[in-house]
Amino acid sequence: MxxxxxxxxxxxxxxxxxxxxxxxxxxxxxxxxxxxxxxxxxxxxxxxxxxxxxxxxxxxxxxxxxxxxxxxxxxxxxxxxxxxxxxxxxxxxxxxxxxxxxxxxxxxxxxxxxxxREVLNYLNEFYPKKERSTSWSFxxxxxxxxxxxxxxxxxxxxxxxxxxxxxxxxxxxxxxxxxxxxxxMQMQGLLVLDQSKSLGSNSSVFSFIKQYITENIAEKLSVDKISNKAGMSKSALCRAFKNELGVSPMEFVIRERLTYAKHMLRITKSVKETCFSVGFSDVNYFIRLFKQREGLTPGQFIEQG
Known part of the structure; x- marks a missing residue:
């Protein structure tokens, strides 16, 4: 956890x-x-x-x-x-x-x-969401x-x-x-994405990107690749992520990799195998990052079951 x-x-x-x-x-x-x-x-x-x-x-x-x-x-x-x-x-x-x-x-x-209402009106006027059919709200x-x-x-x-x-x-x-x-509100937006399983009738550019990352989690992902896949310029992609979710595209990639890493650690019981299967190229970096974000090492996570 x-x-x-x-x-x-x-x-x-x-x-x-x-x-x-x-x-x-x-x-x-x-x-x-x-x-x-x-x-x-x-x-x-x-x-x-x-x-x-x-x-x-x-x-x-x-x-x-x-x-x-x-x-x-x-x-x-x-x-x-x-x-x-x-x-x-x-x-x-x-x-x-x-x-x-x-x-x-x-x-x-x-x-x-x-x-x-004042804060919501300000955001909707000056920082409208990427999908015009949606608006800022809790x-x-x-x-x-x-x-x-x-x-x-x-x-x-x-x-x-x-x-x-x-x-x-x-x-x-x-x-x-x-x-x-x-x-x-940005945190809640991330939680909604965390719980989304697949694209549906209410999909957004973020859920599309999430699915792309999930399907290519072991690959070398970059802002260039993600922006090309989403049909957006790099600056527009970064601005949309920062405005609506409060994180950069590559921070979102890290979040997704760590989420999938927890799933893989439970299955493989192997830190090294998990590291490479979720797109990290350095085991020591993976261990440090996992401990920083999750509060325990991948090995301790495995021991907890």
């Missing part, structure tokens, strides 16, 4: 600030959003929670078990992961490991609907994901600004929040 980028821990509430041992809340309200910091100090079950606006939830310390929409969806929730949920989503939360000496801590960033079916480095950096920055006494915090926070929302 990919090693998540955990967020910086926030200071815990002082004892005199505690009004409850379950989901004790501190709130920091700015013009376009509100940051809430929740802490729980004792094991609890089915604690209800709901927000009136779209909410970005980040786990900071400990573990929770989330039950969404009357228990139709349940999952463990750990540090390094983010949830993006629409307004009025009903949640019930278990805190199986919360203790006085090791409380859970999470944050909730509720974003004003006016700000969301893809709420992709609501649970691990942080990447960029999401962790921006979220930490938003926390710092929100808790600071900076004279210009409103202006700075607006810029950081805007970028954070864009990066979340």
């Amino acid at each position: 990919r090693k998540p980028y955990q967020l910086d821990r926030l200071p815990l509430s002082a004892e005199k600030e505690l009004t409850s041992l379950v989901e004790n809340r501190r709130a920091y309200t700015l013009a376009n959003y509100e940051l809430s910091i929740f802490e729980t100090y004792e094991a609890s079950s089915l604690v209800p929670l709901r927000f009136d606006d779209l909410v970005i939830i980040n786990m900071i310390r400990g573990k929770k078990v989330m039950h969404l929409q009357d228990d139709k969806v349940s999952f463990d929730y750990f540090p390094g992961e983010t949830l993006l949920l629409p307004e009025y989503t009903r949640m019930e939360i278990d805190f199986p490991e919360a203790r006085i000496e090791s409380p859970t801590q999470c944050t909730a960033i509720t974003v004003d609907n006016v700000k969301i 893809q709420l079916e992709q609501f649970h994901f691990s942080n990447n480095e960029e999401l962790a950096r921006l979220t930490n920055r938003l926390f710092q600004v929100s808790l600071s006494g900076d004279l210009h915090k409103e202006a700075i926070a607006e810029l950081v929040l805007k970028e954070l929302m864009i990066r979340i």
Whole structure:
């Protein structure tokens, strides 16, 4: 499993600030959003929670078990992961490991609907998607994901600004929040592609490229080859990837190779065979890259089964 980028821990509430041992809340309200910091100090079950606006939830310390929409969806929730949920989503939360000496801590960033529309309108006007029939929006079916480095950096920055006494915090926070929302939409776009199996009626240039990469994963791939196959100039291809997915074409190739590498490691049980079968030419480089991205070596991945 990919090693998540955990967020910086926030200071815990002082004892005199505690009004409850379950989901004790501190709130920091700015013009376009509100940051809430929740802490729980004792094991609890089915604690209800709901927000009136779209909410970005980040786990900071400990573990929770989330039950969404009357228990139709349940999952463990750990540090390094983010949830993006629409307004009025009903949640019930278990805190199986919360203790006085090791409380859970999470944050909730509720974003004003006016700000969301402003950001979406800006993107659709100045950075329209490659397929004109689609537009920028949050893809709420992709609501649970691990942080990447960029999401962790921006979220930490938003926390710092929100808790600071900076004279210009409103202006700075607006810029950081805007970028954070864009990066979340790009992350969701990558997750949609990760789950796409083949070209269909709703295919895009990205799913076409993904299929081409998958079918030629062992070959030497380049921006030239990919752009020619997609019928695009190199500059147009790179711009489309950076604008809509937040990565370069060759970074996307690496992601696809590592995804396929995990599949091959389970089958072949061989690091060397997997390395060459997914298009890497240097075993040592493959091992270093795999450990950097996944948090363990290919050999350790095999041992985990």
